Amino acid sequence: MVSLADIQAARARIRDSIMLTPAPYSETLSRHADNTLYLKMENLHMTGSFKERGALNRILTMTAEERARGVITASAGNHAQAVAYHASKRGIRVQICMPVLTPLVKVTATRNYGAEVILHGNSFDEAVDEARRRCEAEGLVFLHAFNDDAVIAGQGTIGLELLEQVPDLDAVVVPVGGGGLIGGIACAIREQRPNVRMIGVETKRVPSMQAALLQHHPVLVPAASTIADGIAVRQVGELTLPLFEKYVDEIVTVEEEEIAMAILWLLEKEKTLTEGAGAAGMAAMLAKKTSLRGKKVVVLICGGNIDVTLLSRIIERGLVKDGRLVRLRVPLPDHPGGLQRLTAIVAQQRANVVQVTHDRAYFGVNLGDTIIDITMETRGPDHIEELMQELRKAGYEFDRVL
Numbered sequence: 001m002v003s004l005a006d007i008q009a010a011r012a013r014i015r016d017s018i019m020l021t022p023a024p025y026s027e028t029l030s031r032h033a034d035n036t037l038y039l040k041m042e043n044l045h046m047t048g049s050f051k052e053r054g055a056l057n058r059i060l061t062m063t064a065e066e067r068a069r070g071v072i073t074a075s076a077g078n079h080a081q082a083v084a085y086h087a088s089k090r091g092i093r094v095q096i097c098m099p100v101l102t103p104l105v106k107v108t109a110t111r112n113y114g115a116e117v118i119l120h121g122n123s124f125d126e127a128v129d130e131a132r133r134r135c136e137a138e139g140l141v142f143l144h145a146f147n148d149d150a151v152i153a154g155q156g157t158i159g160l161e162l163l164e165q166v167p168d169l170d171a172v173v174v175p176v177g178g179g180g181l182i183g184g185i186a187c188a189i190r191e192q193r194p195n196v197r198m199i200g201v202e203t204k205r206v207p208s209m210q211a212a213l214l215q216h217h218p219v220l221v222p223a224a225s226t227i228a229d230g231i232a233v234r235q236v237g238e239l240t241l242p243l244f245e246k247y248v249d250e251i252v253t254v255e256e257e258e259i260a261m262a263i264l265w266l267l268e269k270e271k272t273l274t275e276g277a278g279a280a281g282m283a284a285m286l287a288k289k290t291s292l293r294g295k296k297v298v299v300l301i302c303g304g305n306i307d308v309t310l311l312s313r314i315i316e317r318g319l320v321k322d323g324r325l326v327r328l329r330v331p332l333p334d335h336p337g338g339l340q341r342l343t344a345i346v347a348q349q350r351a352n353v354v355q356v357t358h359d360r361a362y363f364g365v366n367l368g369d370t371i372i373d374i375t376m377e378t379r380g381p382d383h384i385e386e387l388m389q390e391l392r393k394a395g396y397e398f399d400r401v402l
Contacts, residue, residue, distance in 0.1 A: 026269075034293050055154070100120065156185055175300060176251065201253070273304045333368065
C-alpha cells in the first residue's frame with residue numbers, strides 16, 4: 001500500500017516540473033453549499049488536469065532500459081495528455097489507446113503533445129485491453145492511469161499541498177473514477193490529520209467504487225454514457241480500493257443535471273472552466289449530497305478539458321434549468337399580424353426572443369392555424385411566471401416546453 005513516505009518522495013521528485021495550483025476561497029459557492037469552500041484548481045496544469053502529477057512521478061521512476069522501450073497507456077483523455085506531454089519532453093516514445101467516443105479536444109491535444117493515438121473500444125476498459133495487447137506485442141512499458149503505486153503517490157502530492165494551503169480544513173471532496181486520486185490524497189492527509197473527513201463523489205451512472213465497497217473487491221459495472229467521462233471507470237483498482245476503505249469516510253453519487261449545473265456555476269460565478277469529471281465534487285456540494293454542513297471544505301476541481309460543443313449544450317441546458325431560458329408552444333391563427341401581437345406582449349414584459357419556429361403540420365394543429373415555438377431569455381423563474389400570466393390575460397393558450 002502507498003505510504004506517506006512514498007507521497008513525500010514523489011513531491012520532491014516532481015516539484016520542479018509541476019505547478020503548485022492555488023486553492024482560493026469562494027464566497028459565492030460557500031453561501032449556496034452551506035459550507036466554507038476552497039477550490040483546489042487542478043484544472044490549471046499545462047495539460048488541464050491533476051493527472052500530470054502521477055504520470056510524471058511514474059515516468060521519473062522508470063529505468064533507462066524502460067525509457068528506451070517506450071511507453072503505452074489507456075485513458076479517456078487526461079492521463080493520456082499527461083503521459084504524452086511529460087514522456088515526449090524526455091524523448092520517450094508514447095502510444096495512447098483511447099475510447100472511440102473520447103472528446104475530440106482530448107484526442108487532438110494528446111496528438112499535439114507528441115503521442116501516437118489509437119482509438120479503440122467504447123469504454124476505458126476496452127481501451128485498456130487494447131493497450132495491454134500492444135504492450136505485450138511491442139515490448140512497451142504500460143503506464144496504468146490509476147492502479148499503480150507511483151501514480152497514486154504522485155496524485156497524493158495534492159494532499160500535502162492542501163495541508164499547507166488550508167491548514168485548518170475539516171474535509172476534502174474528491175471526484176472518484178478508478179480511485180487513484182482520492183486514495184493518494186486521503187493517505188497524505190489522514191496520516192497527518194486523522195480527523196479530516198474524506199468524501200468521494202462518483203457519477204450515478206458508473207458507480208464502480210460503491211459496487212466495490214459492497215463486494216469488498218473490484219467489480220465490473222455496466223458501461224454508461226455520462227458527461228463525466230473522466231471518471232466513468234467501470235472497475236476500480238486493486239491498489240486503490242484498500243486505500244479507499246482505510247482512509248475515506250463517505251461516498252456519494254451525482255446526477256448528470258447536477259454535474260451540468262456545477263459546470264455552469266463554476267463558469268459563471270468563478271470564471272473557471274471545468275469538465276464533467278472535474279465538476280463532480282462541486283456538484284455534490286451544491287446539491288447538498290454530502291453530510292457536511294458548516295465546515296471548512298476543499299473541493300477538487302480536477303480537470304478542465306471539456307469539448308466546446310458539449311459545453312455549449314451544458315450552458316443552454318443550465319440556463320433552462322435556472323429559469324433564464326424558456327420555450328413556449330403557442331397556437332396562433334395563420335394570418336398576417338398574428339405573430340406580431342404575440343411578440344408585442346413579450347417585448348412589454350422585457351423578455352428577449354432568441355428563436356421562433358413555425359409548424360403547420362404537426363402537434364395536432366388545426367387547419368388555418370400554426371404552432372409557434374418561441375424561445376426567450378428571461379431574468380429567472382419569477383419573470384417567466386409574470387410573462388405567462390400576461391399571455392393568459394391576453395387570451396393565449398400555450399404549453400411550456402421542458
